[in-house]
Amino acid sequence: MKRYGLLIDTSRCIGCRSCQVTCKQWNQLEAEKTVNTGSFENPPDLSDKCYNKIRFIEVAEKKNGVDWYFLSQRCMHCAEPGCVKVCPSGALKKSETGAVAVDKTKCIGCNYCKSACPFNVPRYSEDRKVAKCTLCNDRVLNGMQPACAKGCAPGAIKFGEWDELLKEAKASGKSAYGADSLGGTGVLYILEDKPEVYGLSPKPQIPLAVTLWKDILRPIGLVAFVGAIVAAAGHYAVIGPKSHEEKEGE
Template sequence: MTTKYSKLVDVTRCDGCRACMVMCKNWNDLPVEPEEFKGSYQSHDKCGANTWNVLTFTEHETENGGFEWLFRHSACMHCTDAACVKVCPEDAMHYTEFGTVNTNYDKCVGCGYCVQNCPFGIVQLTTLVDEKGKEYEQAQKCTMCVDRLQEGMKPACVEVCHMDALVYGDKADMVALAEERLAKVKDRYPNANIYNPIGVDGTQTFYLLADKPSVYGLPENPKVPTSATVWKDYAQPLGKAMLGVTTMAVIGGFISNKLFNKQGEEGGNHDE
């Protein structure tokens, strides 16, 4: 049985320094992504193809009429039941030996189904240029620094966090640590909770939040879209059996587009 590892994000310890963002850019050699100044402390609206984690700043009014900043390290959640893995027609989105979700760039064809179905709105497409000057698209997101994990190192963002707000290790240990920390902050944050949504069978990046998820821009009960389950468990296997892999790639695109266009009617949530 594969041991699952997780990153615990304890927002009650975060001081908003953004070191995790800088370290992520440096380690993964991600290009600069300038954004227009919007009069906010937050540098980017959300994660993007070239910005794999974003520190969010939320102005929050306390119950006694006071004011405080709420910070959140936002990145790929690495769902245990990942919609992006279910809908990928090329098996480019896959689970790693660490229980995280990564992209095989050699297989990715830039179809965008992962973007459309991510319940957290994290996966994005980037435009690249091949050696012949032809443009193509690929799905991009946080990899949990799988290259570092394979060498026995921690993810870059965890390594640089000076507040111990980001912690990485065996998932069972991280859950126990989250529960221990939750008990300690309940007096200060009565609404504090552990965010490890069961609708996606838990996530490998999970949170200790000081307030309810929606306050931090997170969906209260994210789920794998019905269209993704239909595609992975029924349409794709049946089509491959009847038509062969090559023909299915064409027909499957048509089927999945029809399914995904109905996603909004099914209540899919694409907010972070």
């Protein structure tokens, strides 16, 4: 099956939050009690009740005073996801559609996925189950587009085959964020300014500790463990019985 993804053109986003609403409706997420923090952003952060949040970014302009940028924050659905790499229970896995899917019944609440995510996306519910955007994997598998893309009034969120979205992002002549990160993120952004302005890392990467443990130390430890078992078995087969027989002969 072909890989699918989202292309989000920030220049077309008007901060209407329709994507937030449609996401909550489709996933049947409860409303949150929030307080005024001095920002137009609401809610203030991702949570188990909010998988997709619009960031409001104020930018000081010399000529026009203040300008606004908007960014739809959610799981990036990396081709090489750190969360899947560290998940010990199989609660997070790559779907055939390219999405990082969630099986809450397998989640053990270890919090490893959150520490391994370069974008700090996974959140946990009160019962310690992981919660995040799944790229509406259930909808995509049934021939529908994600709820956020369907509900985006200005057409800032586009769903389609990832390769085609990548071509479109690069053809825009603007910054195509995510194209070269972590194997290519399933969610691509067309940015009008530097990633840092949007609160994005310019070079997102899986934490070194995760890479060392999963790709180097753990395999070495496994080989050493198996080697020790083989050595012990060999010792018993070659030396153990003879030594026992010699003692009986004495």
